[in-house]
Amino acid sequence: MSPLDFISLDLPEPVLRGIRDVGFVATTPIQEGTLPLALKGKDVAGGQSQTGTGTTAAFLIAMNTPRSRSSP
Numbered sequence: 216m217s218p219l220d221f222i223s224l225d226l227p228e229p230v231l232r233g234i235r236d237v238g239f240v241a242t243t244p245i246q247e248g249t250l251p252l253a254l255k256g257k258d259v260a261g262g263q264s265q266t267g268t269g270t271t272a273a274f275l276i277a278m279n280t281p282r283s284r285s286s287p
Contacts, residue, residue, distance in 0.1 A: 219247045224254060227283035230276060243269035246276075253277035 218241035221234050242250065245264035250273050252259050259277075264270050 218242050218244075219250075224250060226254075226276070226280055229283045230280050233279075234272075234276070237272075239269075239272065245270050246273040249273050250277060254280055 220241050221231060221239060226234070243264075246269045249259040253273070254277060
């Protein structure tokens with residue numbers, strides 16, 4: 216299975232720009248498994264992964280996406 220491309224997550228442009236600016240292109244397995252659910256408002260507290268696999272980025276993307284959508 217290929218990694219999910221961040222563009223396919225329908226993220227606001229400011230969030231996508233931040234993702235590109237840090238050099239991310241495609242999701243890691245933990246991001247692929249949690250981001251689609253988190254972006255729909257689902258609880259994904261059970262997601263676990265090793266350090267350095269994108270868990271913090273997944274949290275920050277999910278947290279900042281609704282804020283970016285509501286900003287002018």
